[in-house]
Amino acid sequence: MTPHGARGPAGLPERRLAGVALNPAAPQDILLRLLTGGPPAARMALCRDRPLPGAVVDAALTHPDWRTRAFLATNPHVDPARRMRLVDDPDWRVRARLAEGPADELDDPPDLLPDWAAARMITTYENDCLGSFRFPRRFSPEFRAAMLTHPEPKVRAFGIGMRSWSDLSEGERAALLADPDEEVRERALRTKDRHDRDRDPARVEAELPEHSSHFRTHLLMYAALSRAVVESVLASPARHHEWRMIASNRGLPADVVALLARDPDPGVREDIAERPDLGPDELRLLAVDPAPAVRLAVSRHPALTEEERAAIDYEVTLDGPFRHRVLPSAPRDPEETRRRALSGHPLLRRSAAGDPGLPPDLLARLADDPDLGVRVLLAQNHPDAPPELLLRCFLEYTGPGREDLPARGNFPVAGLARHAGHEDPAVRVLAARDPEAEAETVERLTRDPDPRVREAFARHARLPVDRIVELLDDEEPAPAAAANPALPVEVMRHLVEPL
Known part of the structure; x- marks a missing residue:
């Protein structure tokens, strides 16, 4: 259940209760009442989006509704050790959420699993529960390093899929191929076979599918290609799109690299420009290419000096996107x-x-x-x-x-109220983070033309109580007003009274 799915159909009373569930000043007895008798929107907000007292966590762990337990399984504010009590939950959807973890991509490293829990999930969960790309990212470095020698065969088998065969030592390869467990041996043998195939040009030529497929694309881009395969691709104008595939293949012969550096298609030349093995002639040629994208690609080439790089007429745009990057598993040099x-x-x-x-x-x-x-x-x-x-x-x-x-943890809050009159609504929303904003400013911005601004300031602790109570009857900002820590507890109790 998504936030939209839980809150969208809810009426005003339910949406107010979802706001109370997020109120940091709500006492424990109100939270427990929302947990046991509240609507789905309130249970979602309560269990997924906020820190919780221990008694509320304990009650949520045994809640009869699987959705409620699943919300708790992804709550980043609850101690992972307590969430791991759901590791053997009877509903696979709860187990899948627990394996996936909180959906906060800003965490690097992410919310790490205890080693015992990671092993338990690998050995007992169905594949559907372990399909998220976030699951392996949650392994501790120690667990990741020890997977190939773990006492549990399923963990060893899972670990094979996380390592390139070429990155394994001879001793590790031999141990996996002779493993006492049949599943581990078979997975190691399949991995070795794929590795050996991709490095055997004759075998790649024999197994290369004639028709377009993911397998054909993989081989053309990453496997060792025979001269016959390369020439067959170059000789087929109908498959000109495959020229870009072989352009990124690290085993491409030097004369073919030189040929593709002069291809009429700027996309092919751009891919060639990114190869680390370009010779001096190709570097000079691509540095004055008529296509801006090609000049930009070659301007980053590691073989260039700073002076040579600066001499290239390239342009870098400022339109992004610029986003958080997931840290690669291998440390940077x-x-x-x-x-x-x-x-x-x-x-x-x-x-x-x-x-x-x-x-x-x-x-x-x-x-x-x-x-x-x-x-x-x-x-x-x-x-x-x-x-x-x-x-x-x-x-x-x-x-x-x-x-x-x-x-981000260091984002400032002091002084943000000076942006309360900014023309950009997103910046006005930012001003609501300032705890010292004047009450008059806070109240004024609950009437802002932008709904995001109105909601942000409806939560502000300096909003006068009478205005908070007034907003509880306004369909749009009511949940935010109900989450305001300045809302009197007696009003909260009145809102949950029907439960």
Whole structure:
């Protein structure tokens, strides 16, 4: 059940109760009453979106409605150890939510599973419960490192799928192929077979499907290609789109790379420009390519000096999107990150800005970078992004991911009320985060023309009580007013009385 699905059909009384469920000043007895007798919208808000007293958590863990337990399973405000009491829940949908975890992509690392719980899920859950891409991201580094030697065979088998065969040592490969468990041996053998096939040009040629398919695309892009396969692709004008596929293949012969660097299709030339093995002739040719996208692609090439890079006529757009990046499993090379951070090329600096491990000196340098993308990516990704940078980026950047910035831990609140008259409604909403905003300003903005602003200020603790109570009868801001911590407890009790 989504928030929209739970709240959309609800009438005013139910929506008010959902607001009370989120009220940080609501006493425990009211929360328990909402949990046991409240409508789905209230139980969702209560169990999924807020911190909870221990007694409420205990009651939610044994609630008869699976949806309520599923809401609790994804609550980032509840101790993961307590949520793990749902690990053997009788409903697979609850177990699936527990494996998936909170849907907060800003967490890096994410909400980590206890090692015992991760093993329990792998060994007892159906595949449908483990299908989320977030599940493996929630493994601790220690659990991830020990999976291939774990005492549980299902964990060893699952671990094979998380590692490239080429990244395994000879000892690890031999142990998996001789594992006492048949499922582990079979999975290891299949993984080895795919690895060996992709590196055998003759076998790739023999197994390459004639018709378009995901398998054919995989082989053309990543497998070792025989000369015959490459020439058959180049000789088929009807399959010109496949030229871009082989253009990214790292085993492409040098003469074919040179040929594709002169292809009439700028898309092919752009893909070729991104190859790390370009020769000097191709670099010089692509650096003056008539297509701006090709010049931009080659301008980032690692073989270029900063002087050669600066000599290319490229343009970097500022339209984003600039978003939080999921950290790759392999750590970044700190020297490469430093080289990129000090580059004159904005895209290389943007790449460095996305590294949450950026050291303090580079953090300070990039926080004042002239490129908007660098500043926003730094704000989105670095855990120590300074407050002034976070606010500046919110004010300057209006693209996707902007709404994530106030969720960063260092985002400032003091002084935000000075933006209460800003022309952008999103900035006026930001002003509602200021705890020192004047009561007159707060009340005025509950009548703002933008509904987002009205809702934000209906929650403000400095809103006069009589205005809060008045808003409880207004269909639109009623849930926000019911969540206002300044709402008297006796009014809350009156709202839950019918339950």
